[in-house]
Amino acid sequence: MPSTRLPAPNSGLTALDLISTPVPVLPERGLVTHVGLSGDDPLATRFGDERFEVLLTSYDSDGRWVGRQSLGEVGPRERRWYDVSSLAGPVGSRANRLAVVHRVPRSICPEDADPSLAEVGAIDQETYALYRAVVQLSIPGGPNGSVVYETPPRLNDSRRGPRRSTALMFSSKVRVAPGASSSVCIVHHSLDPAHGVAARVRMLVFDEDGAVLARDERIVRPFTVELTPVAKLVDPELATRARSVVAWSKDAALLFLLIQQNVDPPAVSLEHTHPPQTYLLPSDLAVRYRIKAAAIDRWDTRWERGS
């Protein structure tokens, strides 16, 4: 397989990315990643006879494209689990990295066509909305946790014109206790294979009363995942008081997962976060993006002031 990133094949969305999910592979935390796929429409109203080719794109821990492989097909009334930790290269890597699972509808891209070159229209994007993948993290021989999500439309994709991508995340899913920890998993993916913007991410950890317990700043490179245990950011004497996080980036849209791990008894669970604009239902939808952008600017200003 080629070891360099593929060039952008065209200016639009391809069949490869029509239904895809970026997936964290996290061997550094001793976790195994599986992906569960369905051949059915989750809403049971569309594409009753559709079959999908399943493809897996792998990256190394530096975000370099490693390869893409076919994992066969999933069709109507079928469910499949895929051991992504084993399948996603490079072989033997013990570093956290990104993989992307794709479902390519056969009706859009026949078997002999290259899905990374088959451009699809806006209608296809809309009509395949809400096809999601189950992402499961498990402790070998032990419990597992899972979540379901998909790649947001046009994620960090500026091929069809300049587009400011940003991120604002907040979450109350933080608990730190002896033997138990919450981690923030940042997934930096793009539908543009040539996406090369590294994202500066700033994060604040708060206690129950809203006081800042810790600050963190890091660069998350494209096509990588970054896992930050909250306990490592906070003074050990205060760590159990951690209750929430706010994180933002002015450089890229990012997916954030919150992962809970427990040592004794062993347990793991995870949940996605909602994009902030989904909390806002204004009469003018453009307002939600203005509020989000203003909030990011204010948080950044406060950060620069040290408050």
Add this chain to the structure above:
Amino acid sequence: VTIVGQVARRALHALPLTLQDRLRVLAGRPVDPRFGRVGTTLDLYYWLVEDDIDTLVPIENYFSVFFPDLDTATTAEVRVLDRDGKHLGGTTVSVGHMAVPTVQVSSLVDKIDRPAYGNLTWHLAVPEAVRAALVEAGTPMLFWDRSYIGYAGVGGVAAFVHGVDKTEVVTETGQRRPWPMGASDSFVARPELPVRLDDYERIDVVLQNRALAARSVSLTATDEVGRVVEHCEVIPPLGVRRVEIDRAWAAGLDVGGSLRLGIEGLPTRFGRPLVMKRFAPGVFSLMHC
């Protein structure tokens, strides 16, 4: 254009709420003027209290995130319902700027027999400074509290999951209105999760009725050769039912492979079920399907 717009708006307001709501969503304008200039919509959350599990309600002041320079201190009202949607208890808590006070559900329902489960909502009031800023800017806004509920097990085990779809709207004047849904709305869900009973002791499928009328809901599990087990429930208004799937429940199915679930009769399309995987007493994880 203005006159045409006014006529269209009046015509829209004359429509039944559910149809009106749909048209507004289609038009990309989801705020209904009857909810007021600034309101909130609430999700429905599942709670359970058992010997080894308690439910945590972490009330995050998300207004602070959007308006970090405003005084966003406010209050939250937690309402706990039993599995039949009947009021069980509740509390009101102060929520400071960027604060996340956490309510343990066991403290609100201490008089009931365990194990128990039900639904709950919480309403985080729009802070006055936020309301005033939006009104001054002429920006009608319905906030959607898409928050998370937590579950605490043994030895520090914890898991969080988001709420299930819009259930109720609290208007600017504090009136509570059900989220618009049709009396006959009845959706089908085909969860993506491949259910593998070798991976856990059992899996609970949680079915919540967000409607103000009883709804008939069916749950099916189908094995890889097409054999089916079906379970039907009539769920009272704002009630919840939990179907506990283990090997005994799935007797007759080939559980060596993956089972697929099907749910019919849920009143809102995005109110798909919650599942809770049980690995041992007090050890679990959860997800929405």
